[in-house]
Amino acid sequence: MAKILAKRKITTREEVRFFFQGGRADLPSPFLLPGMEEAVELLASALERRERILIYGDYDADGITAVALLLRTLRPFNTGNILYYLPKRLAEGYGLHQQALAKAVKYGCRLVITVDCGITAVAEAAYLREQGVNLILTDHHEPGSQLPWAAALLNPKVAAAYPYPQLAGVGVAFKLLQGLAVKRPELEELLWENIDLVALGTIADVVPLLGENRVLVKEGLKQMAKTANTGLKALLTQTGLAGKRIEAGHVGYILAPRVNAVGRLGDPTVALRLFLEENPVRAGKLAALLETMNQKRQRIEEKVQQEAEKAIADAGPVGKALVLAGPWHPGVIGIVAARLTEKYYRPTVLLSLEGERARGSGRSIPGFHLFHALEECAWCLVKYGGHECAAGLELEKNRLDDFKRAFTAVAEDRLTPELLTPALEVEEVIPVEAVTKALLTDLARLAPFGEGNPEPVLACRAVKLLACYGVGKDAKHLKLKLGNPNASWEAIGFNFGALTGELEGAKKVDLAFNLELNDWNNQLQLVLKDLKLPEVS
Numbered sequence: 001m002a003k004i005l006a007k008r009k010i011t012t013r014e015e016v017r018f019f020f021q022g023g024r025a026d027l028p029s030p031f032l033l034p035g036m037e038e039a040v041e042l043l044a045s046a047l048e049r050r051e052r053i054l055i056y057g058d059y060d061a062d063g064i065t066a067v068a069l070l071l072r073t074l075r076p077f078n079t080g081n082i083l084y085y086l087p088k089r090l091a092e093g094y095g096l097h098q099q100a101l102a103k104a105v106k107y108g109c110r111l112v113i114t115v116d117c118g119i120t121a122v123a124e125a126a127y128l129r130e131q132g133v134n135l136i137l138t139d140h141h142e143p144g145s146q147l148p149w150a151a152a153l154l155n156p157k158v159a160a161a162y163p164y165p166q167l168a169g170v171g172v173a174f175k176l177l178q179g180l181a182v183k184r185p186e187l188e189e190l191l192w193e194n195i196d197l198v199a200l201g202t203i204a205d206v207v208p209l210l211g212e213n214r215v216l217v218k219e220g221l222k223q224m225a226k227t228a229n230t231g232l233k234a235l236l237t238q239t240g241l242a243g244k245r246i247e248a249g250h251v252g253y254i255l256a257p258r259v260n261a262v263g264r265l266g267d268p269t270v271a272l273r274l275f276l277e278e279n280p281v282r283a284g285k286l287a288a289l290l291e292t293m294n295q296k297r298q299r300i301e302e303k304v305q306q307e308a309e310k311a312i313a314d315a316g317p318v319g320k321a322l323v324l325a326g327p328w329h330p331g332v333i334g335i336v337a338a339r340l341t342e343k344y345y346r347p348t349v350l351l352s353l354e355g356e357r358a359r360g361s362g363r364s365i366p367g368f369h370l371f372h373a374l375e376e377c378a379w380c381l382v383k384y385g386g387h388e389c390a391a392g393l394e395l396e397k398n399r400l401d402d403f404k405r406a407f408t409a410v411a412e413d414r415l416t417p418e419l420l421t422p423a424l425e426v427e428e429v430i431p432v433e434a435v436t437k438a439l440l441t442d443l444a445r446l447a448p449f450g451e452g453n454p455e456p457v458l459a460c461r462a463v464k465l466l467a468c469y470g471v472g473k474d475a476k477h478l479k480l481k482l483g484n485p486n487a488s489w490e491a492i493g494f495n496f497g498a499l500t501g502e503l504e505g506a507k508k509v510d511l512a513f514n515l516e517l518n519d520w521n522n523q524l525q526l527v528l529k530d531l532k533l534p535e536v537s
Helices: 002-007 013-021 036-048 061-077 098-106 122-130 169-183 185-193 195-204 211-224 230-238 248-265 269-276 280-314 333-344 370-376 397-414 437-444 497-503
Strands: 052-056 082-085 109-114 134-138 152-154 322-326 348-354 357-363 383-386 390-396 458-471 477-483 488-493 508-517 524-532
Touching: 002 013, 036 109, 036 134, 036 152, 036 169, 052 061, 052 098, 061 082, 061 169, 061 185, 061 195, 061 248, 061 269, 082 098, 098 109, 098 122, 122 134, 134 169, 152 169, 169 185, 169 195, 169 211, 185 195, 185 211, 195 211, 195 230, 195 248, 211 248, 230 248, 230 269, 230 280, 248 269, 248 280, 269 280, 280 322, 280 333, 322 333, 322 397, 333 348, 333 357, 333 390, 348 397, 357 370, 357 397, 370 383, 370 390, 370 397, 390 397, 437 508, 458 497, 477 497, 477 508, 477 524
Parallel strands: 052 082, 052 109, 109 134, 134 152, 322 348, 488 524
Antiparallel strands: 348 357, 357 390, 383 390, 458 477, 458 508, 477 488, 508 524
């Protein structure tokens, strides 16, 4: 356990205490974020004077939950005067749009609060300033070379002194409300009642689940199991999670894709309305709509992936990066880019062609900073933004070849053969006798698992193989029985069925695996991540 923690750079007694026991009282002061004093003063004053406020978010789960968090926490103190706006991915694209801001000015909004966006919106922020509208800009994306004007700017990536710069957009919104609660203590209880939304957005945005994020997610998952949010409750019922212990994996693989689906294919406000809904019947209908949209998203995504893979095959040998363009649905290209990145282990940019513009989404591999790579291609882009691992971009269709050449050149220059070789990180090689329920109990204390804190992969060498056979439809999966004179263990390899023939007649095997409890028989089970026959010495 100590070695596992050390790999996560948790080495001091205080860091270990925070990791295992950290809670609300251990969160850093929101006022460590530069701009917080000004933001709190502005927001408190606007609420007191019952000014009209616009909350401007993003169309993904992080942005949607951030807007929902602000609305559910602030609306009771300024009923009827807090509006929201979520841009539509397909019609408008990411970020602040002057047309939407002009409407807010027309409706008499005197304060705009951005969540999960705005850090590169220099022109739009200047427009608000000209109109005499205050701007509280909260974001967590990488800043560009010029920061926009704002009456208060909150971004942990701009604030070198902040101890946990990896907050999600909803995490920064949470810090703003935490700061406001110091001035308006009556807000505190309502804020923590909605911490489940913070957990959902944080996990969905794939930020590291360490430090402050770990506390927010732990607290949020506990709240989610007993949520007071009618819409979230309906979504848990729709997905069969109601009454179960909610884990980070349930959020990342079941809840978040459904929340994201409406923004990918149409109107993200459907998901926002779900989180604001108080009527259980209407909430149930909205949750069912999210389910339908998610199924549609899966069908479209599968078609785009097949076409992209055909394009890769037709293009011949794969270079150090993939840049593909087609008449593809812009709402799913990010997911397909992620899948292709995983399959080919190359930075991948997928571009959706429509009219004279190409809108794209990129995903990267460890060691290749995608945002910095796009900065080097900025001369042929209309706009871009994002992180080390994921980014969005837009360019004129006639600059497509320029961008392909520029991006590929950066990849050729930066990526070594070592960086292009996928590696499975094994935490520890252990004797098979150490695989016990006590070990599983220890490992479970490391949860919630996610980015930055993956579920530990352990390895055993030269384990005696007692039996192996295919299971499931078309023997797609692999079942192993492993043992020694004193005990035996079962292992399951999902989609490993093709290796059954290779293992026939083998006496011993090397394994890399996660450890879990089989729900059906309450027995320990090794979930295979990789395997090979031992090297003969």
